[in-house]
Amino acid sequence: MEFRVPATSANLGPGFDSLGLALNLYNHFSLKPSKFTSIQIHGEGAKNPKLRIDNVFVRIFNEQLKKLIGKTLHFKFTFDNSIPISRGLGSSSAVIIGAISAAFKVAGIPFQKQEILNLALNYESHPDNITPACMGGFNVCMLTQRKNEVRFIHSPLPDSIQAVVVIPNQSISTHLSRQTLPKKYSQKDAVFNLSHASVLAGAFITQHFELLREASMDRFHQYYRMKQIPLLFEVQKCALSSGALMSTLSGSGSTFFNLCYKDDSVRLHKILSQKFPKLKILILNFDNFGVVFDDEFKL
Numbered sequence: 001m002e003f004r005v006p007a008t009s010a011n012l013g014p015g016f017d018s019l020g021l022a023l024n025l026y027n028h029f030s031l032k033p034s035k036f037t038s039i040q041i042h043g044e045g046a047k048n049p050k051l052r053i054d055n056v057f058v059r060i061f062n063e064q065l066k067k068l069i070g071k072t073l074h075f076k077f078t079f080d081n082s083i084p085i086s087r088g089l090g091s092s093s094a095v096i097i098g099a100i101s102a103a104f105k106v107a108g109i110p111f112q113k114q115e116i117l118n119l120a121l122n123y124e125s126h127p128d129n130i131t132p133a134c135m136g137g138f139n140v141c142m143l144t145q146r147k148n149e150v151r152f153i154h155s156p157l158p159d160s161i162q163a164v165v166v167i168p169n170q171s172i173s174t175h176l177s178r179q180t181l182p183k184k185y186s187q188k189d190a191v192f193n194l195s196h197a198s199v200l201a202g203a204f205i206t207q208h209f210e211l212l213r214e215a216s217m218d219r220f221h222q223y224y225r226m227k228q229i230p231l232l233f234e235v236q237k238c239a240l241s242s243g244a245l246m247s248t249l250s251g252s253g254s255t256f257f258n259l260c261y262k263d264d265s266v267r268l269h270k271i272l273s274q275k276f277p278k279l280k281i282l283i284l285n286f287d288n289f290g291v292v293f294d295d296e297f298k299l
Helices: 058-068 092-107 113-120 129-136 174-179 187-206 209-215 223-224 231-240 262-275
Strands: 002-010 019-033 037-044 075-081 138-143 150-155 161-167 246-249 256-261 280-284
Touching: 002 092, 002 129, 019 187, 019 246, 019 280, 058 092, 058 174, 075 161, 092 113, 092 129, 113 150, 113 209, 129 150, 138 187, 138 256, 150 187, 150 280, 161 231, 161 262, 187 209, 209 256, 223 231, 223 246, 231 246, 231 256, 231 262, 256 262, 262 280
Parallel strands: 037 075
Antiparallel strands: 002 019, 019 075, 019 138, 138 150, 161 256, 161 280, 246 256
16 A cells, blocks of 8 residues: 655644644655565655664554454555654654554554544644644644544635745754743733634635734744754744745754745745755645555545
């Protein structure tokens, strides 16, 4: 089997752990029956030997397959990775969603994305990345009171907008970056983020993109995380002054997600590339499908 899982950008400013969308940057996976297990990695992570010794995809896949059919099987696993690792673009979520999805396919069990999403919570407790990785598009998501199910509202993204992402060479650990965040927030800041996240979600769903610049402001996490790489403040300032509709830290960073109208993307890319020549800058469309297999979608 062959399939792909998209990159994601989560939080989107004020939507801490609750808002996320999918980008057309993918990790491709291939599984072929074999007499013994082998792993080949191309692209991101290819030079990291640890990913062959203790591969998270293979481990999760085997755990789920054993639960489904009572045993594990041998495969030749081939990974063609385009999603940067530890850059806030959902590489871990792509692996988790991909591994669980593959286990269901191998087991011959009907593929239900809601079930895949719920099982992913065993490996990732925050739904803002795993939901768009699984479902594609823009997603508003939350956990049920027992925290064992994801509830979400999904909305496709139009072709009239694009993302211009700025990817630094330096990574930011999600776990460590959370430790830099305040333990308490004032009522004023909580209301600020609640109101801005609500309008941001509404703007995406109704395609009132002119509201995004104001609605994407945040008081919960971005400032504290961006301080680890001060250059990100300049990236945000440059993007917003050059036509971006919004400019936010992607997940916990270090990537910066900029959204603009399609007609402005080449100009914005040029300005950012000239200003920050040492950073990797990509123009990306949005993915509205999430995880898809080769028999469901032309790869």
